[in-house]
Amino acid sequence: MKIQVITLFPEMFEGVLNSSMMWKAQERAGVQFELIDLRQFGIGPRKQVDVPPYGGGDGMLMRPEPVFAAIEHAKKMDPKARVLLPTPRGKLYKQSDAKRLAGDESGLIIFCPRYEGYDERITKWVDEQICIGNYVLTGGELPAMTIIDSVVRLLPGVLGGEQSAAIESFQDDDKMIEFPQYTRPEEFEGMKVPDVLLSGHHAEIEKWRKENKR
Ligand code: ADE
Numbered sequence: 016m017k018i019q020v021i022t023l024f025p026e027m028f029e030g031v032l033n034s035s036m037m038w039k040a041q042e043r044a045g046v047q048f049e050l051i052d053l054r055q056f057g058i059g060p061r062k063q064v065d066v067p068p069y070g071g072g073d074g075m076l077m078r079p080e081p082v083f084a085a086i087e088h089a090k091k092m093d094p095k096a097r098v099l100l101p102t103p104r105g106k107l108y109k110q111s112d113a114k115r116l117a118g119d120e121s122g123l124i125i126f127c128p129r130y131e132g133y134d135e136r137i138t139k140w141v142d143e144q145i146c147i148g149n150y151v152l153t154g155g156e157l158p159a160m161t162i163i164d165s166v167v168r169l170l171p172g173v174l175g176g177e178q179s180a181a182i183e184s185f186q187d188d189d190k191m192i193e194f195p196q197y198t199r200p201e202e203f204e205g206m207k208v209p210d211v212l213l214s215g216h217h218a219e220i221e222k223w224r225k226e227n228k229r
Contacts, residue, residue, distance in 0.1 A: 074131030
């Protein structure tokens with residue numbers, strides 16, 4: 016799977032893409048990341064990408080031509096890729112979306128808006144508008160990282176334990192089904208690990224875990 020990100024701030028992705036999970040994704044699951052600097056598609060000697068909105072209003076909007084050119088560039092690399100636009104006006108992103116995107120053969124092109132927004136005509140080249148939560152962030156970069164992380168970890172070979180992705184929280188949208196877990200030491204600050212987990216009794220442990228899912 017090829018994941019291309021169109022952004023004015025490629026450096027924001029360095030930490031995330033250099034994490035061990037993303038390395039595994041590249042080595043074990045054949046994921047390819049491409050950061051596309053939107054500035055290089057900017058207009059004129061100053062490589063302009065933003066302009067004031069028609070009709071007045073605060074701030075600047077991203078003009079459509081550089082975004083179109085960047086998406087065209089990305090599409091040349093991966094013609095079947097789905098184009099995603101993180102926006103608070105999008106559809107609320109859920110685990111089922113991560114699964115769908117991970118299960119789909121096609122790559123992803125994620126355009127990260129900045130400033131006060133974008134010219135609406137940009138949406139013509141977008142397949143999905145995605146909101147990651149009911150709050151407003153400064154740009155599309157953090158939502159893009161969230162989407163990438165949630166999709167990539169579901170690709171076969173990326174997570175350590177084969178079962179980890181299947182048994183964890185949010186297996187079904189909105190339903191928390193993970194049980195509490197404990198590790199060493201057996202007692203910490205007066206708090207003890209439940210006896211059943213130390214018992215070695217697998218049936219009892221399963222029962223306890225089922226009863227304590229939340
Ligand atoms: N851009 C700003 N806020 C956002 C959100 N909550 N989801 C997706 N994109 C955004």
